[in-house]
Amino acid sequence: MDIIYTIWLRSVKRYLRSKSRIIGTLGMPLFFLLFLGFGLNSIVSIPGTGEGYTAFLVPGIVAMSVLFTSVFAGIQIIWDKQFGFLKETLVAPVSRMEIMLGQTLGGATTACIQGVIILVLSLFIGLTLSSAAGFLIALCFMALIGISFTAFGIAIASRMEDMHGFQLVMNFVVFPIFGLSGALFPISSLPSWLAPLTMADPLTYGVEGIRYGLSGTSQIDPLLCGGVLIAFAAATALAGAFLFRKMSA
């Protein structure tokens, strides 16, 4: 437990110290939120709920910033490898599992902080939180997304030699995961050929879970969302742990 805390503490310290990274990863979600939100708010209304597009969009953008931050946090171990720091942890009498868990929880924590920042900023453009309990539910879903995708990033980083593959992963894995999720469009209005893809995208369940927490309604049963996401987090954590065990400094 101490070891996991030690690794977690380092991740969080590094994150809090790099102001440019915090602001940098806020940029894109904010851009989406402001331009899509204000741009489409007056011409789009979400069927069924009657709420404006901005209110619909916020959970998706929160999920987006959690997704990007956590994948990035996971892939960061490549940097530790290049800067030589990974050797310091790998030669210590601690298990790979502890290192991996500390790194995952650290990444998830930073991702949740990013998500909460977006949430707070959304309050200024008209978001209203339904209840404190709802906020906690949303936070739980953010944490699950964070854990899943940090572990996912670690799994990928364990197989990468350097940061060159990072763009590839962003363009062909992370952006599609975001685009196919119900973050930008309601699932019910998707064309029938696209709906299965959206339902197969684990992020969809995260977005819907956060949406349930923030607005009290969602298109997928929140219990199902929680179940799917917990299973996905466990699967990626296992994959990450397995691949990280084979990583060499």
Added chain:
Amino acid sequence: MTAIYVENLTKMYGSFTAVDRISFEIPEGEIFGLLGPNGAGKTTAISMLATLLKPTSGAAMINGHSIAGGEDGVRRSIGIVFQDQSLDEELTAFENMDFHGRLYRIPNPLRQEKIAELLALVELDGRQHDLVKTFSGGMRRRLEIARGLLHRPKVLFLDEPTLGLDPQTRNHLWEYIERLNREAGITIILTTHYMEEADRLCDRVAIIDHGRIVALDAPGALKEAVGGDVITITSPDPAAVASAVTAAGALRAEQYDGTVRINLQHAERHIMEIVARLSGNGVPADSISIRKPTLEDVFLHFTGRSMRDETADERDRMRMYQRTARR
């Protein structure tokens, strides 16, 4: 008791053999040196012993634990200072130390005490709350050494510990390494390409070249093996010097880089004879010196090459630069 036992340890990269069937045994409490030029395989050997690299073949035991199968026991027994930087630059010096102390489960009042003591030793206590990325190469080096000593391992690996340090800091560290060894009984295995360092610190030295151990003994005994004293003659015509000196058949002379070296016992008794032969044959000589052999001579003796070429200092500076500027 044996602290380190190594048998036919080998590492191959494809068809290239970086470490070639090395074997040695280090008793507890010894300072053991691996001396060799760049690319000899020192770091590769250390990495295998520290469980960071899987050997291609061969076996090794550290403090009774096998490096293949007993990794956890090995890791609990060892400390290591890597040749290349392994600090977190986004953390302060203190935080790097604290991270290490926590990883090795040093409980808190003791952890703070040790960190303060070691940071003072390497004279970084004044900078302990500065980010490592603001440190010079030498300061980083000192911090890494302090960190490697924090958990008082039974076996300490030092991969080129004083590379790039100024002479004063180097002396400080040598003294501390000796004290650690003497007072805490820590077994130390260090790699170096500084002859002086090996000579000063090591109880025994293995000379390693192209992945192989070509000689292994106490520094004194190795120098003994060179054969007594070394007479060095510099001359504009080294070939003539060599033939004049060896004409009588009693002496053996090696030419190297504009100088002629003669190894022999009791050089002071033969010097007059050599001078007489040179002047008798009309061979010009700029200078003649007599000295006790150094490990440099030992290396030359066993490999037929000199270890320290004129670019060595340049290369060290390059490596320090790469170490700190690597992005």
